[in-house]
Amino acid sequence: MAIIKYGLQPGLMLGTLTLWYYNPESLWVYPLIAIGAQIFLGVLEYLYPARRDWLQPPSYKLALSFVFIGLFIFSVTCVVPLYMAYLNPLLDQTRLTLGINIWPEHWPLLTQVFLAFFLSEFIWYWFHRAEHRWQWFWRLSGHGAHHAFKKLGAINAGTNHPLELLLVLSLPSAIVELVFGAGMAVVGSTLLVITTASIAHSNLDLNTKVVGWLFTTNQYHIHHHSVVHAESNTNFGCAAILWDRVFGTFSKGLTLETGVAPREPSLWQIFLMPVLEPDDIQTAPLSKDKTAQ
Numbered sequence: 131m132a133i134i135k136y137g138l139q140p141g142l143m144l145g146t147l148t149l150w151y152y153n154p155e156s157l158w159v160y161p162l163i164a165i166g167a168q169i170f171l172g173v174l175e176y177l178y179p180a181r182r183d184w185l186q187p188p189s190y191k192l193a194l195s196f197v198f199i200g201l202f203i204f205s206v207t208c209v210v211p212l213y214m215a216y217l218n219p220l221l222d223q224t225r226l227t228l229g230i231n232i233w234p235e236h237w238p239l240l241t242q243v244f245l246a247f248f249l250s251e252f253i254w255y256w257f258h259r260a261e262h263r264w265q266w267f268w269r270l271s272g273h274g275a276h277h278a279f280k281k282l283g284a285i286n287a288g289t290n291h292p293l294e295l296l297l298v299l300s301l302p303s304a305i306v307e308l309v310f311g312a313g314m315a316v317v318g319s320t321l322l323v324i325t326t327a328s329i330a331h332s333n334l335d336l337n338t339k340v341v342g343w344l345f346t347t348n349q350y351h352i353h354h355h356s357v358v359h360a361e362s363n364t365n366f367g368c369a370a371i372l373w374d375r376v377f378g379t380f381s382k383g384l385t386l387e388t389g390v391a392p393r394e395p396s397l398w399q400i401f402l403m404p405v406l407e408p409d410d411i412q413t414a415p416l417s418k419d420k421t422a423q
């Protein structure tokens with residue numbers, strides 16, 4: 131459908147920003163956007179899937195949502211006190227000592243949001259690239275769990291190992307807030323990252339032109355989920371593709387198969403991946419060496 135192909139990504143990104151911009155103090159707006167985008171994309175995937183063989187029963191998606199939303203809530207309740215106790219005072223003090231007070235507070239709020247968005251995505255780009263570069267970081271962050279799925283959908287934006295939520299995924303926005311004191315702009319940019327990352331995992335036929343110059347589209351991100359090692363080592367930006375273009379890791383092309391191995395590990399195996407990886411894993415950093423042996 132042309133309206134989905136050309137209008138969905140810009141429309142949903144614009145809708146997210148508009149809803150937040152006019153209700154930034156309303157707590158209901160945050161779950162509404164995060165969960166609403168998932169339900170909206172899930173229904174569209176069911177009606178107009180790009181790959182019919184990737185369709186999952188709603189009960190499977192619901193079960194996956196409960197498991198990972200539960201883990202997300204658990205991680206957040208752990209991570210917020212940790213950040214407040216250790217990271218916040220450290221970065222606050224650094225900012226005061228160095229006299230860093232460069233955040234353009236006088237700019238229009240939406241311009242600040244896009245600045246915070248591209249800055250946090252810059253930090254995420256290097257964290258993510260490091261996860262794919264070093265085996266110890268791949269294991270420690272549990273990033274393999276996110277790559278384990280053979281059938282992708284918008285729901286996979288949230289299927290991350292709790293270790294990754296704790297150690298990596300929350301850091302980019304927190305660093306932008308704490309280093310620059312970006313305030314509300316970080317809240318808006320985090321919502322935009324959540325919406326864009328959900329679209330980037332969706333099983334829909336979407337256009338990559340124009341919007342794909344700066345933002346990650348699902349064609350680019352699904353390529354990153356390829357089971358082929360060389361293909362998974364590209365397109366590290368989950369919401370902004372700009373940094374891949376700048377640092378030479380951008381690629382596009384057909385993705386035949388996703389996952390970390392020829393078969394999908396069970397949910398238990400996925401959670402155990404930081405300590406025990408499947409024997410047939412192909413996309414971990416050392417996999418090239420393994421296959422060469």
Ligand SMILES: [Zn+2]
Pocket residue numbers: 258262273277354
């Ligand atoms: Zn990755």
